[in-house]
Amino acid sequence: MSTEREIYIYNTLTRRKERFEPRTPGEVSIYVCGVTPYDHAHIGHARPSIFFDVLRKFFREMGFRVTLVQNFTDIADTIIDRARERGMEPLELARHYSEAYLEAMDRLGVERADVYPKVSEHIDAIIEMIQGLIEKGAAYESQGSVFFRVDAFPEYGKLSNQRKEELMAGARIEVDEAKEDHLDFALWKRAKPGEPSWPSPWGPGRPGWHIECSAMSLKYLGNSFDIHGGGLDLIFPHHENEIAQSEAYTGEAPFVRYWIHNGLVTMGDEKMSKSLGNFVTVDAVLQEYHPTFVRYAVLQHHYRSPMEFSKGQLETMKRGWQRLNRAYQEMLEISPPLSVERAREQGAPEELLAAVKGTQEKFLRAMADDFNTALALASLFELIRDVRPYLAGASSASAGEKAGIGAALAVLQRLGAGILGVLTEDDVDEGAARDGASDELVRGLVELVLEIRANARKAKDFATADHLRSRLQELGIVVEDRPEGTRWSFKG
């Protein structure tokens, strides 16, 4: 693919769509705020992971070399508290949930980042940065802790568009007399008894919340890297503070060229979050739904829109995903994937090839316009609609028609499977993935019933046949008579 196409990104910093110009031509550096691993990953975490996975694959498709860094904030109050409850070492708890997070994302088809830096492994870099900030007068030590001096950074508030005075007015921050100013935030927190701590020039303690992302992103991606991502809920104070620290430290702006924030996942119109307790884990969802379907559901929404998560919501979306995949799977059986050029050589209908190229164009244009995955997905539906007529008579299709289907298949694989990851070769029918010892018996019995039913149908005893089918339906087993034979599946 070429890098000719212009890519537009909505930049939170400017609140405008801007043309993407990388720091280095042909390369993209991306830092995505990862999780604080003190519990299982939920769907609210899956959304940014899936989105940035798609974004990365799209950039790659456009010819960029992509470097993706995602941190684990493995030192945090929440981790310490949870570990204490369970009588565990905080770092051990964090390691456990970090692993669980990665495994959950693997299952969702999220490609691993290039680096997963952990706070606990970057204490030195963090201390070095804090020292630098103190030397520049942007931070000060107080009672064993170190705070960032917000007054030393005149542009404070530029990301979240807040004025310092206003922040002060509405502050619900408890007064900490160690701070010079209410808005100042901790870079280094003095250790309280019984807390994990690391030695530092200011005594034993641990990093404050925001400093790790600055230290680690600068370390792995350098100054003025391209894209920093995360949930909308991180804009303030987290990302605001990152900008202040980083730009004060390096003396260079911008710290980040494009800020991308994804919308939140809601349940009952309320933000899904661990602290509210209204979350559904990725594992729980994957027990009922196929990973490519979860991606489909996420990508059906524009990344900046809120996404309501509910079972009813998913159920109605499932049909579309099934239809897309059924068509895809039919195509797989008809032809190997072919380039448009090869398909044309083999006599593919021009009309079909035009549809294939049109889909590709529409898809890439949608993605290049602020990663409009919903529109991109729509283009795939249009493609299968255009291919459908050729699929109908596939058994008698000419070599040229099959080649045309192969060209469409190649595009589906590259865009739908490769970039979006919403296609699968697995059975997409209801409950198809069910297994287990008891099902072994059930399967045998269903086969037996269907054998009897087949005999009834052969004898034109449709009353018996229909009775068996409806009784099975009541038990949650769907029977379909297709031209090629009867098939059945569990209803979800």
Next chain:
RNA sequence: GGCGGCAUAGCCAAGUGGCUAAGGCGGAGGUCUGCAAAACCUCUAUUCCCCAGUUCGAAUCUGGGUGCCGCCUCCA
């Protein structure tokens, strides 16, 4: 109180100055089928929360209003 976002058909959801307002689900009719299911075809918003304005022209821009959400405290 401050900042930001959202409001498009029964539902989900694109579109942000101008060809017929994407796509999916659902619904209606049809093809196929012993009947169903699946699949396919056709139809399904003269109109984009309300009011005023800018413009030859607005769902799209401006002002005002209403409702909802997020952030200002840990948070993807």
